[in-house]
Each structure stands twice: as C-alpha cells, then as structure tokens.
Amino acid sequence: LADLSTVGIGACDDSGSVIYVNARAAEIVGVSRDECLGSGWGRYLHPDDAARVQQAWLDALARRRPYHDEFRFLHPDGRVVHVMSEAQPLPLTHPGEISYVTTVIDITAVKELEQHRLAREVAEQANKAKSSFLARMSHELRTPLNGILGFAQLLQVGEGGVQDARQLRFVRHIEHAGKHL
Secondary structure, eight states: OGGGOSSEEEEEOTTSOEEEEOHHHHHHHTSOHHHHTBTGGGGGBOTTTHHHHHHHHHHHHHHTOOEEEEEEEEOTTSOEEEEEEEEEEOOOSSTTSOOEEEEEEEOHHHHHHHHHHHHHHHHHHHHHHHHHHHHHHHHHHHHHHHHHHHHHHHHHHSTTOOOSHHHHHHHHHHHHHHHHO
C-alpha cells in the first residue's frame, strides 16, 4: 500500500535512522530509495534549511514527540522541492524496530502559487502608489499652472498689460507652454 501512495512514506528506527521509504518519498527527495536510507535524506536538504530541520528532528527523537515541519530538498539536478513532513512515534517494544512513521508531501506547487500571489499583491500596491503619486502631482502642478495661465491671459487683454509685440510674443509662449503642461 505504501508503494501505491501519492504521499512519501518512511519508517525510522529508535535512533532516527531511516529504514524504509516508499518510491514516492525517494522521488520527492530526488534520489534513489537506497540513498534515502540511514541519514542519507539529510544530504539533500536545502542548505538554508538543513541545520534547523536536523536539529528539530533530533529534538523530536530525544523527546519521542511528533515532528511536523515545512522545508526544502535540493535535488542533485538543482531543482528545489518544498515539502511538508510529519513523523509520529510508535510504541517501542524492542530496540531497532520501527520507532517513527513519517510522511512527506510535495507542496512546491502551493508555495509557487503563494509566491505568485505575493508578487501580484506587491505589483498591485506599486500600481496604486504610482496612481496616487500621479494624482497628487497632477493636482500640485495644475494649481500653479492655472495661476500662470490666468496671469498670462490678463497680460494679453487686461488694462496695463503687455504693450510691445516682443513681450506679447513671450506672454503667448508662456500661455502655450502652460496649456501644454
């Protein structure tokens, strides 16, 4: 039954040494079943997770407590696999017999979806910040530009306004640039 399971299944003796893994567990670790035995599986832990995972496993063994963790395996081909692992202690009657039954589930797809969701949220926040910035800048620029345009129009038509053609050309240039902005 274990070999038909879609979940990685393993068994450890009372020292924590792996004495059995099903085909799915070996596939998740990324190596052969034989390479998973003993403490072999530990060689394939992601370097950033290895010390923490091994210490937590040793602590669970020492206290004969259940073990539950999420971590990563680094396959020999460089592929990273995120897993959720659980181990339950069994009653011991003789040294060397099965002491823990473990399960390992590949949660890489879930982690990738989570990363995509987080990336989308970050992009949406950046887009909102950009829109807010543009709206504020538009408002901040529009107010003084309206003043500039108003004064340029007054200089063109109002009493005491521009008298010479050269100055009128400059004022029209100011008005044109202001409308463009």
